[in-house]
Amino acid sequence: MASGRDVRDMLGLPMGGDAPKAAQKSRPKPATGVRRPQGVAREVAALYGERPPPVAIYEEKKTYRAKRQSTGPAKKWVQQPFTNQARSDGLVLRHWRRKPTTAPPITSGEDTVMEDSESSEPYIESNGDFMKYNIEVEVPQFTDEEYDAHLRSNDWGREETDYLFQKIKDYAFRWAVIWDRYDFQAERPQPPQDDANGDSTALATLPFAPAKARTVEDLKARYYDIAAKIMKLRIPEVQMDAEQFAQYDLLTKFNPDLERNRKTLAAALMNRNMDEVKEEEFLLTELQRINMAANRLDAERDELRARLEAPAPQKPVEPGLTAFPSSQQLATLFNQLFQQDKSKKRAPGNGPAGRLSLSANEMVATPGSAQQQQMAAANRRQSVAQPPPQTPIRQLAPQQEIRFNVSTHDRLTSGVSFGSDKLLKMRQAKSNVQTQKIAAALAQLSIPEIIPIPTSKVGDVFEALIGKVGKLLDVRKVREKEEGECRVLEAMKTRRASESQAGAGDASNVNDSSANYTPAKSEVADSQDTPDVDGDGEDDGDDGDNDGGEGDGDADVDAEGEEDDDEDAEGEDADTSAAQSERRGSTSTRAVSAGHKRSASVLSQASSKSNKRLRK
Amino acid sequence: MASTNAPAAEYAGDEVSAIVLDPGFSTIRAGFAGEDVPKSVCPSFFGYTDAESDSKSQFLFGENAIHTPQANLQIKNYWGSDGIVEDWDAATKVWEYAITSRLTSTKPSNPLQNGLNEGSNGNGDTMDVDIENVEQAEKPLEDSPLLMTEPGWNSSKAREKCIEIAMEEWGAPAFYLQKTGVLAAFASGKASGIIIDIGASHTSVTPVLDGMVLRKGVQKSPLAGNFVSNQIRMLFKQSQPEIPLTPHYTVKSKVQVDAGAPSQATYKTFDLPPTDSFRRLEEERVLTEFKESVVEVWPGPQRFNMGPSEEIAKNQPGRPFEMPDGWNQVFTADRFRVAEGLFDASAALVDSDNPRPKDEHTISRLVQAAVQQVDADHRPMLLGNVVVTGGSSLLYKLNERLTQEINTIYPSTRNKLIAPGSVVERKYAAWIGGSILASLGSFHQLWISKKEYEEHGASIVEKRCR
Numbered sequence A: 001m002a003s004g005r006d007v008r009d010m011l012g013l014p015m016g017g018d019a020p021k022a023a024q025k026s027r028p029k030p031a032t033g034v035r036r037p038q039g040v041a042r043e044v045a046a047l048y049g050e051r052p053p054p055v056a057i058y059e060e061k062k063t064y065r066a067k068r069q070s071t072g073p074a075k076k077w078v079q080q081p082f083t084n085q086a087r088s089d090g091l092v093l094r095h096w097r098r099k100p101t102t103a104p105p106i107t108s109g110e111d112t113v114m115e116d117s118e119s120s121e122p123y124i125e126s127n128g129d130f131m132k133y134n135i136e137v138e139v140p141q142f143t144d145e146e147y148d149a150h151l152r153s154n155d156w157g158r159e160e161t162d163y164l165f166q167k168i169k170d171y172a173f174r175w176a177v178i179w180d181r182y183d184f185q186a187e188r189p190q191p192p193q194d195d196a197n198g199d200s201t202a203l204a205t206l207p208f209a210p211a212k213a214r215t216v217e218d219l220k221a222r223y224y225d226i227a228a229k230i231m232k233l234r235i236p237e238v239q240m241d242a243e244q245f246a247q248y249d250l251l252t253k254f255n256p257d258l259e260r261n262r263k264t265l266a267a268a269l270m271n272r273n274m275d276e277v278k279e280e281e282f283l284l285t286e287l288q289r290i291n292m293a294a295n296r297l298d299a300e301r302d303e304l305r306a307r308l309e310a311p312a313p314q315k316p317v318e319p320g321l322t323a324f325p326s327s328q329q330l331a332t333l334f335n336q337l338f339q340q341d342k343s344k345k346r347a348p349g350n351g352p353a354g355r356l357s358l359s360a361n362e363m364v365a366t367p368g369s370a371q372q373q374q375m376a377a378a379n380r381r382q383s384v385a386q387p388p389p390q391t392p393i394r395q396l397a398p399q400q401e402i403r404f405n406v407s408t409h410d411r412l413t414s415g416v417s418f419g420s421d422k423l424l425k426m427r428q429a430k431s432n433v434q435t436q437k438i439a440a441a442l443a444q445l446s447i448p449e450i451i452p453i454p455t456s457k458v459g460d461v462f463e464a465l466i467g468k469v470g471k472l473l474d475v476r477k478v479r480e481k482e483e484g485e486c487r488v489l490e491a492m493k494t495r496r497a498s499e500s501q502a503g504a505g506d507a508s509n510v511n512d513s514s515a516n517y518t519p520a521k522s523e524v525a526d527s528q529d530t531p532d533v534d535g536d537g538e539d540d541g542d543d544g545d546n547d548g549g550e551g552d553g554d555a556d557v558d559a560e561g562e563e564d565d566d567e568d569a570e571g572e573d574a575d576t577s578a579a580q581s582e583r584r585g586s587t588s589t590r591a592v593s594a595g596h597k598r599s600a601s602v603l604s605q606a607s608s609k610s611n612k613r614l615r616k
Numbered sequence B: 001m002a003s004t005n006a007p008a009a010e011y012a013g014d015e016v017s018a019i020v021l022d023p024g025f026s027t028i029r030a031g032f033a034g035e036d037v038p039k040s041v042c043p044s045f046f047g048y049t050d051a052e053s054d055s056k057s058q059f060l061f062g063e064n065a066i067h068t069p070q071a072n073l074q075i076k077n078y079w080g081s082d083g084i085v086e087d088w089d090a091a092t093k094v095w096e097y098a099i100t101s102r103l104t105s106t107k108p109s110n111p112l113q114n115g116l117n118e119g120s121n122g123n124g125d126t127m128d129v130d131i132e133n134v135e136q137a138e139k140p141l142e143d144s145p146l147l148m149t150e151p152g153w154n155s156s157k158a159r160e161k162c163i164e165i166a167m168e169e170w171g172a173p174a175f176y177l178q179k180t181g182v183l184a185a186f187a188s189g190k191a192s193g194i195i196i197d198i199g200a201s202h203t204s205v206t207p208v209l210d211g212m213v214l215r216k217g218v219q220k221s222p223l224a225g226n227f228v229s230n231q232i233r234m235l236f237k238q239s240q241p242e243i244p245l246t247p248h249y250t251v252k253s254k255v256q257v258d259a260g261a262p263s264q265a266t267y268k269t270f271d272l273p274p275t276d277s278f279r280r281l282e283e284e285r286v287l288t289e290f291k292e293s294v295v296e297v298w299p300g301p302q303r304f305n306m307g308p309s310e311e312i313a314k315n316q317p318g319r320p321f322e323m324p325d326g327w328n329q330v331f332t333a334d335r336f337r338v339a340e341g342l343f344d345a346s347a348a349l350v351d352s353d354n355p356r357p358k359d360e361h362t363i364s365r366l367v368q369a370a371v372q373q374v375d376a377d378h379r380p381m382l383l384g385n386v387v388v389t390g391g392s393s394l395l396y397k398l399n400e401r402l403t404q405e406i407n408t409i410y411p412s413t414r415n416k417l418i419a420p421g422s423v424v425e426r427k428y429a430a431w432i433g434g435s436i437l438a439s440l441g442s443f444h445q446l447w448i449s450k451k452e453y454e455e456h457g458a459s460i461v462e463k464r465c466r
């Protein structure tokens, strides 16, 4: 109808041959493009243009529409008069209701009634639909005697109390409203005159004392007090059940002063000025930041601990999403991958990472990629159900590995570490003395403190070197020990030779050593029993001792737990150092105590050591 | 049959064709409860012709009548300056007109009552006679309970007067009075909040808790629509050259002139020029247009006459305004100045008739005073439900400024302004709330019935409409 022809006509454009062409052109369009939804005027549909409409249009099919149920002629509705059951005055209002069809005589009668506007007896519905909203609150009731006996107050008259209770009832315990509307006028001596005056200004100027200004707390206090007393009168305290008693307790506990204070505080909180609010905001964000940092730190520590503990070999090796049951885990995985990807991009080419995982475009560039792709394609063809191929691991020839500086690891520690750090760590032994010895040995070999280029290869070599140094040191220690024992034995031999007639010498020696041994033993026991009684008054005097003992004890335990061989060596080391310190007669209590302790432990382990030596 | 039982749980409505009447200083809104806009919106101004020859036709009501220039036509308003009805006789008539002209006109065939033929000169006599007849025969509200709104500061005398009119003059079967603040809150779906109503004669701030006004907190001030109108008048007077304020009725035809150039319109001539009050009413219409299209509230954060605000305002694109006589100009900074007085008394324009407004009458101070009167426990909650309503709250950017001001006073609470987006909801919020309330099934037990009124007298309204 309103075609391009009309538009042209309206705009005064030349018509003629163009018009039919345009029509032809426009015809195939609907077929190719989106079909015009039914029921939408063409002009409206044209407004959508080529793109789909901004809102989804669902064509309402005729079949979906529920059939209109025509059960006879249109139902009649009447304005039905009704009374409200919640009212006592029988107010009749009218609302629209279906005209009852069941009783024809009534309907006809009512019909006429409606017309006559309720002249005769109309049917009046009694409506209680909304009765349930008619809620009255319960306030305790009391008699005059009860009031006189228990509820009197200096501050409150009977009348005002009644007034308060009425207000509470009226406003259903909305204390703010009760207080707002609370306007108790002490009894008026001449009500008629009052009426004559008629306005409130006259009232205010009347001679009797103005009503007290009550605060919400005053009102509450009075009410709670009475409620509690009445409750107690009705149910003696002992007979109250838990709930009742809780309520009673609550009622008696009300403290208006506390409440007032709380409110002034609340008001003060609200009336803070902008600066204070800003400051608080700042502090809160700071707190949040700190908390977050703490959480992060905790998480990092946990992670570290988890790493140090079992490597969790029971983790399913099978790839795919099953390893990540929760979406959260999936998200973290994604994040990790994303981060890796990012870091890879940041430092392309330089791949110190152990596993060589190639991304797709890298694969294309590598010579083996064609094959890989073929394989992947084959896989794809083979089965659809197969899990997606894992990140391909390329096997490199050992030569290539060296060339590209590629290394493989079973387990990677997170984060970046410096090769120099690693080297430095290797220099450190379990004990200071050992470390010093190693340092001395390295110095002898003229290896500098800091190695200029600590590549991983250098690291490996250095590790081997350190291992050798360690072994040598061990051997030296053993030798020294043996020598020392030899000396002792020789000394004993000479002594025995000199005092050959008396056999007591042996015994005294034993006593000597045992005297040497006992106090140290007790110290060790001390430190183990109560590891954290450092500051106890009991052993104030040997605080330092205790500390030392404790520290050593720790070290001992560590050593024992981790490496047996080392322990052996260390024990000897400690022994020798103890021997040295004894020889030197050092005055440092700490060293002495260490010496005691060491010697003790050495003595206690003497048998096992000798066993070992025997084995050797 | 099943459908006759109202599914009370979901929809607690029960419509009893109650009428809701929301009288304001500028317009009276009336309509049936349950509808979403008032069917009848009539000006509160009424025409009054001095009895020259026949003393009968004295009052003229309705848009059509009062805007027709006519000699001797005085325009009046029944409201007192304190926001309480002053002229009760006139009020009764205007309200009745608002109800009967569109809602309860009994016989649609009667052309004298359907509000279409008002003010036609020949029918004056017969119309009055007819109305009297009708009133004798049946009162206008015989079938419909009436819910009326009142300002938060209404006196108890005025309230009793309202129920008297409804019961005795209109014969309503039931009556209820509710405060505009509460109803405006209902219209926004809130039972508690602080309602800022910026109307024509008054701005009011009403704290409402659980559907009840906290009376001690109710605040009002005269800084509202009319105040802004007066500011604009002063702006026009004080500009150089003076801007002529020409109402529509004086102009016969106009021609296009350049901005700021004097108008070259031809004006109508009247044998007996209309009265000043009529001219003022007509000027007010032009001013409302000006308010709607030009005036803007300076949104802050600083006050308008502080710091660089005025400079910034000057550099913003202006808005053009054309008087009915063709005079036109682009207003830049001035369009902010006329509304600034609502928030900053020191920025208001003054002249001999319009003294400087009081500081405590600015909207922000009203809010502060209202909140101060509320129990400390409820303040944050109320500040989270600040409902803005009233025709003058439609001033452009008023909400931004209000938010800004409230946040400055109460930086530590979560303040939230609720301002209905649609113009209708903003202007008629109180009526809409009344419409909701009066169509609730549970409300019908609150009505003061005729019987109760007869039993207890007018004072029952104090007891029941709390």
Ligand SMILES: Nc1ncnc2c1ncn2[C@@H]1O[C@H](COP(=O)(O)OP(=O)(O)OP(=O)(O)O)[C@@H](O)[C@H]1O
Binding pocket: B023, B024, B025, B026, B027, B028, B197, B198, B199, B200, B201, B202, B203, B224, B225, B226, B288, B291, B292, B389, B390, B391, B392, B393, B394, B395, B396, B427
């Ligand atoms: N779009 C608008 N922009 C600015 N002001 C407007 C706009 N529309 C109406 N007004 C003004 O709003 C006022 C009317 O508002 P409203 O109808 O809420 O007042 P009212 O309820 O009759 O008066 P009151 O509440 O004082 O008794 C008038 O002063 C009018 O100029």
Ligand SMILES: [Mg+2]
Binding pocket: B024, B025, B180, B197, B199, B200, B390
């Ligand atoms: Mg209003």
